[in-house]
Amino acid sequence: MNAKQRTILFLIADTGAGHRSAANAIRNALHLISQQEQDEWLQRSDAEAGSEEKQAPPPHYNVEIVDVFEEYSRFPLREFVKLYGPAIRYNPKLYGDVFHLSNRVGTVTAVNTMTTPLLLNGLKRLIISVQPDIIVSIHPMINHVTIRALRSLGLKIPFLTVVTDLVSVHHFWLAEGADGYILPTEEAKKLYLERGLDPKRMHVLGMPIDPKFSRPIASKEELRQKFGLTPGLPVILLVGGGDGAGGLQTAVKAISQARLPVQLLVVTGRNKRLYANLQRTRTRLHVPAQIFGFVDNMPELMHAADVLITKAGPGTICEALACNLPLILSGYVPGQEEGNVDFVVQNGVGVLALDPRTLVNELRKLIKPGSKVLQQRLENAKALSRPEASFDIARCILSYIPANQEMDPWESPQWLRRQRHLTERLRSAVRLRPLSARFPHTLLKNPATRRSTQTHDLSDISDVWETNKRK
Structure with missing residues (x-):
């Protein structure tokens, strides 16, 4: 079967x-x-x-x-x-x-x-x-x-x-x-x-969020050893989203100037300029720091950290909750992310810190040995998280x-009758469908192929296919 x-x-x-x-x-x-x-x-x-x-x-x-x-x-x-x-x-x-x-x-x-x-x-x-x-x-x-x-x-x-x-x-x-x-x-x-x-x-x-956040992972100690982190020193993860926004450089500078007893993991995302700037100034920081660009191992970085500093992106917030990680929000997109700030603050899993002084003060509360604030936020994050979402x-x-396969709308008499009333441009899309079994999917996304379908001359697709075969 x-x-x-x-x-x-x-x-x-x-x-x-x-x-x-x-x-x-x-x-x-x-x-x-x-x-x-x-x-x-x-x-x-x-x-x-x-x-x-x-x-x-x-x-x-x-x-x-x-x-x-x-x-x-x-x-x-x-x-x-x-x-x-x-x-x-x-x-x-x-x-x-x-x-x-x-x-x-x-x-x-x-x-x-x-x-x-x-x-x-x-x-x-x-x-x-x-x-x-x-x-x-x-x-x-x-x-x-x-x-x-x-x-x-x-x-x-x-x-x-x-x-x-x-x-x-x-x-x-x-x-x-x-x-x-x-x-x-x-x-x-x-x-x-x-x-x-x-x-x-x-x-x-x-x-x-990615299923990796719900899968078993190495212990915090093993992950810190993997990243070459100093044992016993609190780890602060700073993330600016995919584009590396959210005041990362300001946050790193504030933590360095305060000479907090922490070590940093900084993810700059696709922001290559920020990555280069932080790499160039890393040796002058007063705290140990590792700088990353765009990463695909965020679950490991989050499980290795004690606190996350990030802008109020919904995905990053929920990833942090899945890792039972308390949050300090360093920024947000007006309108779209305002509610995310309320969500974090009202549920007791983090705070908003828009200026360097507030950020450093909030961080001090969390890294204090035996911090009750940290413990409460960890418990709140665990209750709020949905790693299996x-x-x-x-x-x-x-x-x-x-x-029921018989309910397939593409094989129904109604759809077959409907095709007769489509414009010629839409009919070309109908005719293109059977070719997907004959031609590679990458070819059907080829710009030349797309232009051919838009001019309704499907024979051009065969020309593109034969040309690619010869190459």
Whole structure:
């Protein structure tokens, strides 16, 4: 018996690193769940080797993660969303003002009216070419247009929204018409209910973080030995997010000038200039420090540390909680991350320290031998953490996929009839689908291939394929 394949399409935008990180975390959880299902099925098959009736194998999960704005939107929308990074870095107050002014139903409706024509047809082509069994959005500005695209195509495909803002849930997130809404916190649940959405479609499951944060790991002593840290000296981890923002250099300088009895692990992310500056000045610091760029072993660094200093990004906060790590927030994005600060402070797992003096004073409280403040925050973090959230979210997503193969919307008579009414450009996406079995997936993402499909001449794809074969 052949295993079925289920395709899960994640819609994201690379405005910051958080949306892709959340999608990757759920994808990794799906991979582990699939492995477990396959192992359990093999064990049952071995036990039932002599039986005439055998269970069908579990499905394989094909996960597609697509930056919708970058790959399928039109100018100027594609360029507009790229302003997010510069805005929060160089004029965060303006970004906060825009966030608050747009966080109302009327503004959301107006923005959707302007942006939908720049994205709708591209999104339709994406859906038709991938032919997913379920669609999951992990970006607020994609939700309304995806619901409209599915209705326009007449497809009954489950559509879910995974909210990745802990508290400050913008109106863009909660588009009416989704089949399910996965929320990270009770505070987000309250806003959801206030907006009059169906309670039966709501799932409060936590923030998706990489499954590595829930797996067994070496002891703190072993990890400190691995990183060459001094035994008995408190370890402070400083993280600025994927782009290395959040006042890292100021925090490092303040700790050094205070000559605190600590050692530092500093992660600068993708900020190469900050990494170079800190490496150049590291020997002049009054505290031992190790400087890292972008890392893929954050669970080890967090478990080796005693305190985390970071900006108020939701992913980093939840990763710290999963490692039972108390927080000092050194900054936040106005509007979007204001609620995250309240979440940390009100739940007693950390404080906000916007100036160097406050940061140093708060750090002194935590590194004091036998600190009761530290112990209380550790207990609060343990009670608040949800290290298995990605698995819970992955299972929730799978529960929305129809189990009966006969319910496949792409094989239904309604969809086959619907194809006759599609525009020629959308029909080209339908014709492209059978080629995916013949041509490599990387080729179908080749810019030359994409241009060929947009001009409806699929024979050009064969030319690209033959050229690549000869190379």
